[in-house]
Amino acid sequence: MSELTRSLNAFRPELALLVGLLLxxxxxxxxxxxxxxxxxxxxxxxxxxAFGFAIELQAAGTRAPLFSGMLVIDPLGAALKLILVAAGLxxxxxxxxxxSRELAGLGHGELHTLVLALVFSCLLLAAASDVVMLYLALExxxxxxxxxxxxxxxxxxxNEASLKYILFGAASTGSMLxxxxxxYGLAGTTSxxxxxxxxxxxxxxxxxxxxxxxxxLVLAGFGFKIAAVPFHFWCPDVYQGAPTPVTALLSVLPKAxxxxxxxxxxxxxxxxxxxxxxxxSGSIDWTSLLMLVSVLTMTLGNVxxxxxxxxxxxxxxxxxxxxxxxxxxxxxxxxNGARGLLVxxxxxxxxxxxxxxxxxxxxxxxxxxxxxxxxxxxxxAPLLTLAMAFFLLSLVGIPPFVGFLAxxxxxxxxxxQGRGAYATIAALNAAVAAYYYFKVLKVMIxxxxxxxxxxxxxxxxxxxxxxxxxxxxxVPLFFWDWIExxxxxxxxxxxxx
Amino acid sequence: xxxxxxxxxxxAGLFALGMLGLLTRRNAVNVLMSIxxxxxxxNVNLVAFSRYASGNLGGQVFAVFVxxxxxxxxxxxxxxxxxxxxxxxxxxLDDASILxx
Amino acid sequence: xxxxxxxxWIFAGLTLGSAFVVVLSRTLIYSAFALLVTxxxxxxxxxxxxxxxxxxxxxxxxxxxxxxxxxxxxxLTHRIYDLDLRSETTQLGSGLIVAAGLFVVLSAVALKxxxxxxxxxxxxxxxxxxxxxxxEYLLPFEAASVLLLVALMGAxxxxxxxxxx
Numbered sequence: 197m198s199e200l201t202r203s204l205n206a207f208r209p210e211l212a213l214l215v216g217l218l219l220x221x222x223x224x225x226x227x228x229x230x231x232x233x234x235x236x237x238x239x240x241x242x243x244x245x246a247f248g249f250a251i252e253l254q255a256a257g258t259r260a261p262l263f264s265g266m267l268v269i270d271p272l273g274a275a276l277k278l279i280l281v282a283a284g285l286x287x288x289x290x291x292x293x294x295x296s297r298e299l300a301g302l303g304h305g306e307l308h309t310l311v312l313a314l315v316f317s318c319l320l321l322a323a324a325s326d327v328v329m330l331y332l333a334l335e336x337x338x339x340x341x342x343x344x345x346x347x348x349x350x351x352x353x354x355n356e357a358s359l360k361y362i363l364f365g366a367a368s369t370g371s372m373l374x375x376x377x378x379x380y381g382l383a384g385t386t387s388x389x390x391x392x393x394x395x396x397x398x399x400x401x402x403x404x405x406x407x408x409x410x411x412x413l414v415l416a417g418f419g420f421k422i423a424a425v426p427f428h429f430w431c432p433d434v435y436q437g438a439p440t441p442v443t444a445l446l447s448v449l450p451k452a453x454x455x456x457x458x459x460x461x462x463x464x465x466x467x468x469x470x471x472x473x474x475x476x477s478g479s480i481d482w483t484s485l486l487m488l489v490s491v492l493t494m495t496l497g498n499v500x501x502x503x504x505x506x507x508x509x510x511x512x513x514x515x516x517x518x519x520x521x522x523x524x525x526x527x528x529x530x531x532n533g534a535r536g537l538l539v540x541x542x543x544x545x546x547x548x549x550x551x552x553x554x555x556x557x558x559x560x561x562x563x564x565x566x567x568x569x570x571x572x573x574x575x576x577a578p579l580l581t582l583a584m585a586f587f588l589l590s591l592v593g594i595p596p597f598v599g600f601l602a603x604x605x606x607x608x609x610x611x612x613q614g615r616g617a618y619a620t621i622a623a624l625n626a627a628v629a630a631y632y633y634f635k636v637l638k639v640m641i642x643x644x645x646x647x648x649x650x651x652x653x654x655x656x657x658x659x660x661x662x663x664x665x666x667x668x669x670x671v672p673l674f675f676w677d678w679i680e681x682x683x684x685x686x687x688x689x690x691x692x693x
Numbered sequence: 694x695x696x697x698x699x700x701x702x703x704x705a706g707l708f709a710l711g712m713l714g715l716l717t718r719r720n721a722v723n724v725l726m727s728i729x730x731x732x733x734x735x736n737v738n739l740v741a742f743s744r745y746a747s748g749n750l751g752g753q754v755f756a757v758f759v760x761x762x763x764x765x766x767x768x769x770x771x772x773x774x775x776x777x778x779x780x781x782x783x784x785x786l787d788d789a790s791i792l793x794x
Numbered sequence: 795x796x797x798x799x800x801x802x803w804i805f806a807g808l809t810l811g812s813a814f815v816v817v818l819s820r821t822l823i824y825s826a827f828a829l830l831v832t833x834x835x836x837x838x839x840x841x842x843x844x845x846x847x848x849x850x851x852x853x854x855x856x857x858x859x860x861x862x863x864x865x866x867x868x869x870l871t872h873r874i875y876d877l878d879l880r881s882e883t884t885q886l887g888s889g890l891i892v893a894a895g896l897f898v899v900l901s902a903v904a905l906k907x908x909x910x911x912x913x914x915x916x917x918x919x920x921x922x923x924x925x926x927x928x929x930e931y932l933l934p935f936e937a938a939s940v941l942l943l944v945a946l947m948g949a950x951x952x953x954x955x956x957x958x959x
Contacts, residue, residue, distance in 0.1 A: 726816050757851060
């Protein structure tokens with residue numbers, strides 16, 4: 197009984213979300229006319245509470261297994277949870293049913309319930325320490341995403357995207373499940389800690405083949421969540437077909453959770469107990485495999501983005517490319533790598549959400565996602581363009597924006613591990629990416645067109661949102677020490693011990 | 694004597710057949726059926742391991758959760774297929790080609 | 795051949811044979827009913843493996859729930875008078891190659907690996923599984939309820955015709 201109480205104590209962020217979820221369902225059913233306000237308020241409150249609990253959790257620095265080893269809590273996990281909840285909170289605050297033309301007229305209660313369920317599932321996924329919990333949480337994240345993408349049910353594009361998403365996703369997670377079943381057979385247990393002990397104990401040669409097969413199959417599931425090559429095919433269509441606020445949410449949350457569990461799975465299962473979490477049992481050179489995936493992902497994402505004119509697709513490919521950069525943090529296989537991953541995720545949150553907010557607002561006022569309708573925005577909506585400039589420059593990775601900080605961390609982590617060629621390819625990729633980010637900016641600022649159109653009148657609350665996110669892209673640089681301290685304190689990976 | 698390997702090869706066959714269906718079928722409901730084959734193959738693995746290799750019930754518990762997830766997934770997938778059919782009068786995937794690579 | 799072996803081969807044959815029909819049949823309704831046989835075959839295999847609770851769950855949920863849903867899906871996505879419920883196959887050749895390759899690789903894994911040898915003799919599993927759900931696997935057990943809520947709500951919401959304000 198006491199283990200349960202202890203677990204529940206460390207489970208507070210998730211509990212806050214659960215309570216919020218239930219209250220939203222109730223409010224949606226009973227609140228009558230105050231329904232919209234009530235559901236939004238409850239969602240924001242529960243996310244804020246979860247955020248507060250997550251901060252508390254990280255400050256406490258506990259390292260323990262929870263719920264009989266189903267979950268694990270450690271500073272790194274707590275930091276990741278913080279980012280996940282923050283992503284949910286910022287998205288709910290930045291987007292609303294009023295500033296998104298696509299969401300207008302659709303159900304409030306359901307969407308808010310789904311958002312809370314998504315964040316809850318992502319938190320479970322990021323902390324999973326047992327194969328059963330991992331699979332369940334992964335599928336919870338997936339199914340919630342499938343439903344959210346299909347939200348515009350009357351829209352053909354959205355519906356087809358949703359279908360492709362679910363079929364592709366089910367196939368990937370099905371393959372991963374097969375791999376996990378083999379892993380269970382090999383190790384005789386569903387707990388990651390037990391699997392770690394089994395793998396560290398030395399694998400007979402006859403079993404190496406099985407472990408390779410398992411790794412590849414499991415990577416199918418993770419790769420799908422992160423949208424890494426070659427499991428990225430669903431990404432552009434889904435990002436384009438889903439309502440933009442949902443796209444914004446999906447571009448951060450499942451990706452971050454997928455990276456978190458990949459980190460935990462490969463470090464938790466493949467690390468050697470005596471030597472600490474950063475040394476691997478050497479069974480497989482999966483770092484090289486991940487490196488290959490990372491390079492392919494960032495290259496494909498960047499190259500494909502070059503020719504896109506639909507802003508949502510462009511940002512989709514940009515997200516794919518960033519997944520490649522994020523993987524650098526895992527490939528680096530060190531404390532600095534994990535630190536880089538954390539900082540990059542936090543930066544990615546504000547950069548990406550900001551860009552999607554701009555796209556949503558332009559769609560709200562102009563009705564178009566096409567880059568060819570973007571010229572002249574500099575004159576017609578200076579604040580919007582300025583904010584977009586901030587977001588795009590941050591995405592490129594130029595100082596003084598957080599994007600630069602993020603790239604600095606992951607690049608240095610990778611170079612430190614001696615992977616110079618890898619870093620060079622990544623740097624080239626960043627340069628290629630700069631081209632299309634600058635292209636968007638150029639179209640907005642310099643290109644002629646739309647001279648006769650009136651200025652865009654942004655609602656004050658939207659201006660506030662833009663300003664807030666734009667500042668979030670710059671201000672952290674002045675608090676570098678504090679961020680450094682936070683990331684450093686988050687580096688303890690429990691790894692099942 | 695029937696042993697672990699018999700079941701594993703069987704499930705490998707089911708998995709392969711599921712993949713075949715996934716890759717070649719045009720009808721969305723058919724693709725769903727193929728995915729169910731894949732999930733069942735993994736479940737057979739889990740139960741076989743539980744019986745012959747691990748000596749514990751973890752595999753069976755895992756299998757129950759897989760069934761739960763499969764049910765939820767099919768429900769959502771069919772909802773989407775039905776909506777697609779209403780909008781486009783066809784459940785075929787190839788015709789859903791508005792979104793291109 | 796022992797009784798156990800006979801039963802195994804019967805169920806294995808049923809399962810794989812019907813799986814072939816599911817994947818290769820040109821008529822959708824045949825695929826659906828073949829899937830029914832596959833599920834039954836798998837349930838039979840579970841019984842053979844001593845997983846009584848799981849076999850019952852398989853029948854209740856897969857056959858009684860999922861298959862019924864799939865049948866509805868098949869029926870509702872064709873006009874009532876159009877009995878030609880066809881389903882086409884594309885690129886069978888390359889698909890077969892990939893599938894055959896997968897089968898070979900996975901069978902190799904199955905046959906080559908030295909699996910652990912801790913057998914669990916068949917015994918009633920319902921009570922032990924129940925205990926596991928409420929002890930070690932409590933969290934997934936409870937979290938699954940959130941999953942079911944989301945799926946229920948999501949599916950209903952997507953299919954509902956009228957917009958909600």
